[in-house]
Amino acid sequence: MTALPNRDRRAERREATRREILDAAWVIARRDGINAVTLREVGELVGMRAPSLYSHFASKNAIYDAMFAESWREVQRTFDEREVWPAAPREALLAQAEVWFDFATADLARHQLMNQRALPDFEPSAEAYAESVANYERLSTSMHEMGVRKQADLDLWTALLAGAVNQQLANDLYGKRWRRQLPRLVDMFCDEVGIPGPPLRRTK
Template structure:
């Protein structure tokens, strides 16, 4: 009986996983044109080459499919940041580190707009990600907090900096850049995007390196 074999080595299980992956990929591709909330299972089935009811052999509901897409997106961004982590921590200033981190985030969001919308907005009113789907996103925040702690320990941030507040402010800044870019000029890429272009000066004010890009008058002295 196949049930006695480890799941990963079962040929049928492997084939099933491939089908699941294909369904998710097709769903993401369709959401890019129809909008995240406008996904139609009929369209998904047509693109996959099966009939609609067959999808229910893989996902018990439409929201379960959303949850799988959410999970995939969260894992993808976590992997992307993870791959850049060494580079981010290698640079010698908080400005360079956070600008690089922000650019990695911005680039990922522009090349994965569907995932970004699903992860960072709430485009489907009756869908809430499951804890398992959410977990990589939590881990991403934890890793970012660790990045901030590392910068502080290396003397690149004020020793008395409130890490949670700093983390919050930085996330807000990056979220602002991404949301403006996606909402107003989604066709621009990460390099030419007019809102992504705000990252250097925002990061500069954040890391407090005075000079070009800072707007406030210097305090009278």
């Protein structure tokens, strides 16, 4: 009985190539927009001809699908990586808002893929979409623990965050005009839904 090696070098290599392909797609997306990714250029960046990509992804949309899924996993990871959150509820909410805001505004192409329907012929697969749902559930649970239990209150919170992100990306791509509003938005939200605690300092 010969023991198999406990590392599958072939699978590792294969996974590394998929990684390279996705990285190349991200480079193009960040440079020219999420729409501008073409198989030819992805291939060029990884040193392959376009048809060879089909050995690793079933289609172009399969590449987008993997990008979509990994973006949402990255959100989760970004939240999980931070071990300490403020104890005071308003400070905690602000910290969460800032993490989400910074993530969303750090990469316009990613944001368009995740949150806007920028790709006419792309719809995430069920598996990829599940990553996004998982993130919403993390948010929902976290808010529930803070006492936000009504759907309408959660909707209010997502609207406040989406609005700040959206305005920042649309009107002040490299600035901080709407990021500065986050403490204010958190206070307004907390006052509205009855989360106690001393108000955060505000930017008036």
